[in-house]
Amino acid sequence: xxxxxxxxxxxxxxxxxxxxxxxxxxSGHATLYWYQQILGQGPKLLIQFQNNGVVDDSQxxxxxxxxxxxxxxxxxxxxxxxxxxxxxxxxCASSSRGVSWxxxxxxxxxxxxxxxLVL
Amino acid sequence: xxxxxxxxxxxxxxxGDTVTLNCSYEVTNFRSLxxxxxxxxxxxxxxxxxxxxxxxKSGRLSSILDKKELFSILNITATQTGDSAIYLCAVGYxxxxxxxxxxxxxxxxxx
Numbered sequence: 001x002x003x004x005x006x007x008x009x010x011x012x013x014x015x016x017x018x019x020x021x022x023x024x025x026x027s028g029h030a031t032l033y034w035y036q037q038i039l040g041q042g043p044k045l046l047i048q049f050q051n052n053g054v055v056d057d058s059q060x061x062x063x064x065x066x067x068x069x070x071x072x073x074x075x076x077x078x079x080x081x082x083x084x085x086x087x088x089x090x091x092c093a094s095s096s097r098g099v100s101w102x103x104x105x106x107x108x109x110x111x112x113x114x115x116x117l118v119l
Numbered sequence: 120x121x122x123x124x125x126x127x128x129x130x131x132x133x134x135g136d137t138v139t140l141n142c143s144y145e146v147t148n149f150r151s152l153x154x155x156x157x158x159x160x161x162x163x164x165x166x167x168x169x170x171x172x173x174x175x176k177s178g179r180l181s182s183i184l185d186k187k188e189l190f191s192i193l194n195i196t197a198t199q200t201g202d203s204a205i206y207l208c209a210v211g212y213x214x215x216x217x218x219x220x221x222x223x224x225x226x227x228x229x230x
Contacts, residue, residue: 004161033217040222041222041223042123042207042209042220042221042222042223043162043207043218043220044220045217045218045219048217055217056217089160091160091161091162107153107164107167108153108164108218109164110155110161110162110163111161112159112160112161113160113161115160
């Protein structure tokens, strides 16, 4: 089974520039998550999709961050304009909601992440 | 405010030692506690715990949950250099599927 795919793996930009990250979840996984992981911290949820609908975006800085999952499969996360404090690893994860949670349906599988450096 | 606290934050041991990593939580609508191992970038799933007192094992790793005292431990016996990683604890909620992560424990196993 192919894992969660993300691209690019690394990105260096200057502050006030724009950047976009792409994620393709595990086939058949209805739920997709974007996390931000700042150095020395655990991942923090930015946004959660169920198919093509947003379930939770309460921690997404909506003045600069946006995300979409138009066809309910792959997803794009955008930052515009970027700030220095956005330097982090952006992790995408997916899970197969609909499977009984007792059977591990909520286990999230993570992609390799995109390491963003804002100068 | 919900909290997931891991301790210690970092640990250095010698190969062959046994280590115990701790995770305590104060959250509403608790459903599950998960452990992940993070090497380089992507966290990889280790265990999901939903019931108190039932130990889960995978090779040299084991974990148990205490829902009364609100903590979990992750044990690694006969550590190897390949166990060097950050170990993340996360809580899953009954109200949704997003996870709330602790800061992680950075484990370094020296030869």
